[in-house]
Amino acid sequence: MKYVSTRGRSPVQSFSDILLGGLASDGGLYLPESYPQVATRLAEWRTLSYAELAFEILSVYVDDIPAEDLKGICDKTYTTQTYRWSRDAAKAKDIAPLTSLEPDFHLLELSNGPTLAFKDMAMQLLGNLFEYVLDKRGETINILGATSGDTGSAAEYAMRGKHNVRVFMLSPEGKMSAFQRAQMYSLPDANIFNIAVRGMFDDAQDIVKAVFNDADFKARYKLGAVNSINWARVMAQVVYYFKGYFEATGSDDEEVAFCVPSGNFGNICAGHIARMMGLPIVRLVLATNENDVLDEFFRSGIYRPRTTAETHVTSSPSMDISKASNFERFIFDLVGRDAAIVRQLWREVDAGGSFSLADGPFAARLPGYGFVSGCSSHADRLATISDVWQRYGLMIDTHTADGVKVARGHRVAGMPMIVLETAQAVKFAETIREALGRDPVRPAELEGLEDLPQLVELVDASVDQVKGIIIREC
Ligand SMILES: *Cc1c(COP(=O)(O)O)cnc(C)c1O
Secondary structure (H helix, E strand, O other): OOEEEOOOOOOOEOHHHHHHOOOOOOOOOEEEOOOOOOHHHHHHHOOOOHHHHHHHHHHOOOOOOOHHHHHHHHHHHOOOOOOOOOOOHHHHHHOOOEEEEEOOEEEEEOOOOOOOEOHHHHHHHHHHHHHHHHHHHOOOEEEEEEOOOHHHHHHHHHHOOOOOEEEEEEEEOOOOOHHHHHHHHOOOOOOEEEEEEOOOHHHHHHHHHHHHHOHHHHHHOOEEOOOOOOHHHHHHHHHHHHHHHHHHOOOOOOOEEEEEEOOOOHHHHHHHHHHHOOOOEEEEEEEEOOOOHHHHHHHHOEEOOOOHHHOOOOOOHHHOOOOOOOHHHHHHHHOOOOHHHHHHHHHHHHOOOOEEOOOOOOOOOHHHHOEEEEEOOHHHHHHHHHHHHHHHOOOOOHHHHHHHHHHHOOOOOOOOEEEEEOEOHHHHHHHHHHHHOOOOOOOHHHOOHHHOOOOOEEEOOOHHHHHHHHHHHO
16 A cells, blocks of 8 residues: 555655654645455454454555564554453453443443543554564654643553653643643653643644754654654554444444544544445544534535634643644545645645635535534533433543534434544543532542652743753653
8 A cells, every 4th residue: 555645745655654754745644545445344354353353454554564563563552451441341352342322322432541542542553563663674763742631641651661762742831630640740661751841732832843843853863753643543543433333233234423522633534534445434423622613614614724812722622623633634535636626725724724615516525425513512511421421320521522412413313323432531520520520430540640759841931941851861
């Protein structure tokens, strides 16, 4: 399989080449040059374990890692030991178990990994792929990133202890929850560097951008990223759409809907790809919080990224985005993979503007991709968390609540609706207390997490101070 850029002006590359890179050199995102059709293989895949299924799906996209090595990486990644925090311990062996709220209304548990958010599903695989490819090449990498919570911790737990990877993770001082801080800062591994920046998340992200823009520094210190535009993360997420489909259906021609709490469009982009591969998904329900950039697009055909000032700080913070960094991948498919059109649209976006597909030829094509959408508010979140607790006795987190709320508005009689459960309630205790008047349940092993010694270096919002730490440690 070869990979092409959505902007059409970067060289075609192999999987291992794009694994360690970020954006394509023309500013676009890499996608496979075609989507392999797998509808005839569903019967054979239905009974596989998660690791076996992952191997089959990855095999259609990865042709430059020998099959037995790729199999080993999947087996090592998708273990009950790593994904052990299921609300029903007996189901942990499924890695991504399905929990039914009602007939044809399900949650797919994706947050049973070490950081209790779905990002572990892909990031753990990324850690093992990085280690493997770097070993083969005799190289090392220094991952630099900024986080407001879930991504940074998932990256650290995926890369900890890997001898050819260091992680430098910036976070805004005092802006994450106590649980999130403890998760990251308590890691004792010598290859993990937590850097708290005096400022906001945007300050931290600006520093990361500035360091990456220094091409000499980037090359000399072998800097890399693991952000949500990484193709391998999207690919790993495709697997659980198949898993959820098999759990929710009894035969291979049944049609289903998925509802996905969305921010950067990474998770639901994987659903789009699963559908393009022939999985019978007829509806992809995109749920946003108050940051409704994507809901607006699917309702109106207008994509208008917001300014930082227009971006709401919400109680489902991992969906607080001003623009959706993976969205360009879907638009590339929608416009018939015409890179010239993508370049033209993103010329507007990159200049701070917007675009509309409402009146052109693409509006008519859009319904064919199965997307519908809705948004949710803080009040909706509280009501949904409370309702799901009272009605089904299940505690859900704030992001999943956005999904359940929006999914309820898009159910079709007789068709399974699968809501992706993207985090566990314990990560967002404050809102759970507000909704339920009680503390969230916490896995016993994580009792006292906040009391562990923490390792973090505090710096000013200064590019030079961050560079100084990288120079010192490499
Ligand atoms: C990252 C995240 C999301 C949003 O996923 P995208 O791939 O950015 O759309 C939703 N919920 C949780 C808990 C997350 O961590």
